[in-house]
Amino acid sequence: MENGVGSNAGIDKSKVLEVKPLRCLVPVFPNPPGMSSVTTPHPTPFVCVSPAGPFPAGVQPFYPFLAKNDAPQAAPAPQAGNFGFGSSIPAPVPLNSFRTPTPKSNGRGRPRKYNKSSGLGSAAGGEDDGFSESQSGFHPDDGDTSGKRRGRPKKTGRREASGEENHEDVVHETVVNAILTSFKLHGIEELRRNIGDVETSTVVLRAFDALRRRLTQLDELKDTAPGTAKRPDLKAANLLMTKGIRANAMKRIGHVPGIEIGDIFFFRMELCIVGLHAPSMAGIDYMSVKVTMDEEPLAVSIVSSGGYDDNGDDSDILIYSGQGGVQRRDGQMFDQKLERGNLALEKSLHRGNDVRVVRGIKDLAHGTGKIYVYDGLYKIQESWIEKNKSGCTVFKYKLVRIPGQPEAFSLWKSIQQWKDGTTARAGIIIPDLTSGAESLPVALVNDVxxxxxxxxxxxxxxxxxxxxxxxxxxxxxxxxxxxxxxxxxxxxxxxxxxxxxxxxxxxxxxxxxxxxxxxxxxxxxxxxxxxxxxxxxxxxxxxxxxxxxxxxxxxxxxxxxxxxxxxxxxxxxxxxxxxxxxxxxxxxxxxxxxxxxxxxxxxxxxxxxxxxxxxxxxxxxxxxxxxxxxxxxxxxxxxxxxxxxxxxxxxxxxxxxxxxxxxxxxxxxxxxxxxxxxxxxxxxxxxxxxxxxxxxxxx
The missing domain is CATH 2.170.270.10 (SET domain)
Structure with missing residues (x-):
């Protein structure tokens, strides 16, 4: 077969090709017809749901999730134009744009492994922000304050009875239904029409927090092995998302209704359920917009959570490192590539669109977690390539905060200086109103x-x-x-x-x-x-x-x-x-x-x-x-x-x-x-x- 298709003639075997198996690829669907240009972008929906549904209007399940879990069926034969994903899908973005446990757990509250072939764990517009945790569902920057080992939980060494697993599912279902009833969230679309997106964001966040705290109580009653990471925040988000409970279901450039500059979040999943930043792990979130006949990605938000050296003395300037595998936990080092989130940032530089910035700050009160601060809108001013300390190529982006916005991250820096005594708090009348009665001083201030x-x-x-x-x-x-x-x-x-x-x-x-x-x-x-x-x-x-x-x-x-x-x-x-x-x-x-x-x-x-x-x-x-x-x-x-x-x-x-x-x-x-x-x-x-x-x- 020297002249056949399978011939090895002409192939340079000294070259090493980077090839990904087909099962690792995530289906990407085009924007819907009529998507406007970047100059007047309309919000585009993102979907943060279980692969089995329920699905919002305009989004259909794709193979292998076309059939119910308990009714397996053969895969449909590929048809021209649909690339083997069943019927034609008008959805504009990839499904499952955040990493979270699947609806069913192993009975101990631990998320099952993610299956890359299903697209689970694929962030909307990004990878894992440089951390190889795509199968664990855990992120090193999530607001976990337990002080326990992060990442994939240890095995307990014993097999759970199916009855116990079903009982836990029933308990969780009862709890989430009670909370949805108390917050009137069973009909979230009607609620949104009645009170608007701003109030809906507040209600959804309160419901998430109430559910997370209640699950924390229930988790404490279970006999889990030492070192097992309990993540009620992931459970709560999963329970809400699978029922379609989230605010701001449309991706957009600019501010998100109901979220004010300076608002804080103690869990990455809170950013997801209010639509501030869709992926729970990726640091860059982006959307596709149609420019003339082509589509291109534009960044809508970034989370600077300390995974890279994104620092600087000027609170209004952020030097942001791109996505890539430069910090893999298995010790391997790779150059970053101009693709996905990195490409979106580059396109946003040339298009000049606003980008939301969320700053991650270490939670000094509890040590192991982070506090996420919405710092407002930035514009990307320039980009370049440089070598890091390990010799790998990384992309750098300079973002400058748009003037005239309320204080957010800069206020945190000022407060820390007050605490350290390096800067005096303006307007102080009495340093400690309590005269030592409290363990911490209470300042009396008048700058009015x-x-x-x-x-x-x-x-x-x-x-x-x-x-x-x-x-x-x-x-x-x-x-x-x-x-x-x-x-x-x-x-x-x-x-x-x-x-x-x-x-x-x-x-x-x-x-x-x-x-x-x-x-x-x-x-x-x-x-x-x-x-x-x-x-x-x-x-x-x-x-x-x-x-x-x-x-x-x-x-x-x-x-x-x-x-x-x-x-x-x-x-x-x-x-x-x-x-x-x-x-x-x-x-x-x-x-x-x-x-x-x-x-x-x-x-x-x-x-x-x-x-x-x-x-x-x-x-x-x-x-x-x-x-x-x-x-x-x-x-x-x-x-x-x-x-x-x-x-x-x-x-x-x-x-x-x-x-x-x-x-x-x-x-x-x-x-x-x-x-x-x-x-x-x-x-x-x-x-x-x-x-x-x-x-x-x-x-």
């Missing part, structure tokens, strides 16, 4: 006018009780010498909290309860116990500052996680008989008997009321930082009753937690509530919260 501070009061850390409430049933304290442990069925404190510890290992409130039962004086556990979070005082760098129109307010130098403890309401308890006069004359009042709009339905087995005792607190003469929190009809903080019972004595406290992730220097506000009609008419004050949901007044 010449007022020197609020009226005199005595700073106290806790609520001042004259006498506790009494109950007929005595409480038995726990004997957890090393602190209460999750899953300990013998711990009476766990039993009071429906069998769960209410807080995570890093002090985040895991579920909404009518009442939290914390350990008290009769318990043997130390002050460091996980069930004493509200008793240890403030752990944030807070400042009391002068607002422009609402007097003094409160904000934090530190980022606050959703569910994170902020402070308790300290002051003097007022008798209900004296409350009428106090409500009229006291501006620093907390009244638990008012009507409050719930953040989400409580998850109690007993269905108790939110506050078991009428508690009215005055912080006029004695109080802490909580007295400076202003009212808002769209709050980012909510209050939670906390009971500490010793024998027959009950001490009720009011603890404040974050509703959502709160960036540094964002004012902390909560809803003061509405006085019930049966209590008579109270004087109304004009509300200046500026929220789109403002009621116009508060009591």
């Amino acid at each position: 006018d010449n007022e020197k501070g609020p009226a005199h009061f005595t700073y106290v850390r806790h609520l001042r009780y004259l006498q506790p409430f009494s109950v007929p049933d005595a409480s038995v304290g726990c004997h957890c010498l090393n602190g209460c442990q999750a899953g300990d069925t013998h711990c009476p404190c766990n039993q009071k909290n429906d069998g769960f510890l209410p807080y995570s290992s890093i002090g985040v409130l895991l579920s909404s309860k009518s009442v939290i039962h914390e350990c008290a004086q009769s318990c043997s556990c130390p002050i460091t116990c996980r069930n004493r979070i509200s008793q240890v005082g403030i752990r944030l760098r807070l400042e009391v500052f002068k607002t422009k129109s609402r007097g003094w307010g409160l904000r934090s130098w530190d980022p606050i996680r959703a569910g994170g403890f902020i402070c308790e309401y300290a002051g003097d308890i007022i008798k209900p008989t004296d409350a009428g006069f106090a409500n009229e004359s006291d501006e620093y009042i907390f009244d638990s008997t008012r009507n409050f709009e719930p953040i989400e339905p409580v998850q109690d087995s007993n269905g108790a009321e939110k506050s078991p005792f009428p508690l009215i607190i005055s912080a006029k003469d004695n109080g802490n930082v909580s007295r400076f929190m202003n009212h808002s009809c769209s709050p980012n903080v909510y209050w939670q009753p906390v009971l500490r019972q010793s024998n027959n004595d009950v001490f009720l406290h009011i603890a404040f937690f974050a509703i959502q992730h709160i960036p540094p220097m964002q004012e902390l506000v909560y809803d003061y509530g509405i006085v019930p009609p049966e209590k008579g008419r109270k004087a109304k004050k004009k509300c200046l919260c500026g929220s789109s949901k403002c009621r116009g007044f508060f009591h």
Whole structure:
């Protein structure tokens, strides 16, 4: 066969060809007809769903996912024009544009391996950002704060019964359905039409966080092998995505509705479900646009998460390294190529389109995770090729922040300088308002006018009780010498909290309860116990500052996680008989008997009321930082009753937690509530919260 097709004549066998097997290729579909040019790009949909569906309008399944999982069928014969993928597919982008576990797990909460032949793990417009974890579903920059080994979980060494796996699936399905119901997300398209994309983003993020925290509680009850990575964030995202729950389903150039510059995220999956950055692993996200008769990729967003040396002293300039295998964990080094994400950045340089930038910052409070900060829009100014320290060729891109945008990443750098003492905080009146009462100083700041501070009061850390409430049933304290442990069925404190510890290992409130039962004086556990979070005082760098129109307010130098403890309401308890006069004359009042709009339905087995005792607190003469929190009809903080019972004595406290992730220097506000009609008419004050949901007044 010297002259045949299979002849070896003329082939240079000394050359090494780079060949990828067909099963590793990901199908790429063209943009739909009518896609405009880059000068006026329309949003293009991206799909972050299970390969088995459900699929949004305009997107169809492709082989081998044409048939249901339980009804295998033969592959259809390839037809002209469809390249063997079944019927013609009008979808504009690859399916499954984020890496996340498949809908079914192995029963231990561990994601199964990814199958490259199915296209799973293929990011929309990119690879794995230089980390060879395409089969694990884990990313080194995800917001995991467990401190455990990242990457693919170790095998437990025992086989799970199918009954246990099915039971876990049923439990997860029950939990996610309950949360979707509470957030009214079963009909997300109708919800989007009713409240718009901006509010939908907020609702989806809160639902994700509520589900993730609930799964964290459930994961703690399972007996997993040491070193196994628990990733409730991936589970939560997978459960939501498979049901089509996400915001901003259309890829777009520019800002994303509902996401403000400076917003923070503690998990990469949060970026995915709100459409800020579609791939969960790739650092470059891009879309295809039609220019004349051809299509070309344009970058829409990048995540600078520290995988490469993307640094610099100027906060408005980012030197970004391209994608490629220069940091493979198996030790191999390769040159980067001008393809996929790198090509998209190069095209965006010449087209001049805006690119969203998300900065990854190390979570100093917990060590192992990252905080992702949306830093706004940038333009790519130039690109070049250089050799790195290992001698590999890498692409470099210089991005410059568009002027006139609010502070974001630069603010973080300024705050760190305040903490280090290298730069003085402008407008400081008193470095520590607490005079050492708190473990961390609370600055008093005024950079608005010449007022020197609020009226005199005595700073106290806790609520001042004259006498506790009494109950007929005595409480038995726990004997957890090393602190209460999750899953300990013998711990009476766990039993009071429906069998769960209410807080995570890093002090985040895991579920909404009518009442939290914390350990008290009769318990043997130390002050460091996980069930004493509200008793240890403030752990944030807070400042009391002068607002422009609402007097003094409160904000934090530190980022606050959703569910994170902020402070308790300290002051003097007022008798209900004296409350009428106090409500009229006291501006620093907390009244638990008012009507409050719930953040989400409580998850109690007993269905108790939110506050078991009428508690009215005055912080006029004695109080802490909580007295400076202003009212808002769209709050980012909510209050939670906390009971500490010793024998027959009950001490009720009011603890404040974050509703959502709160960036540094964002004012902390909560809803003061509405006085019930049966209590008579109270004087109304004009509300200046500026929220789109403002009621116009508060009591």
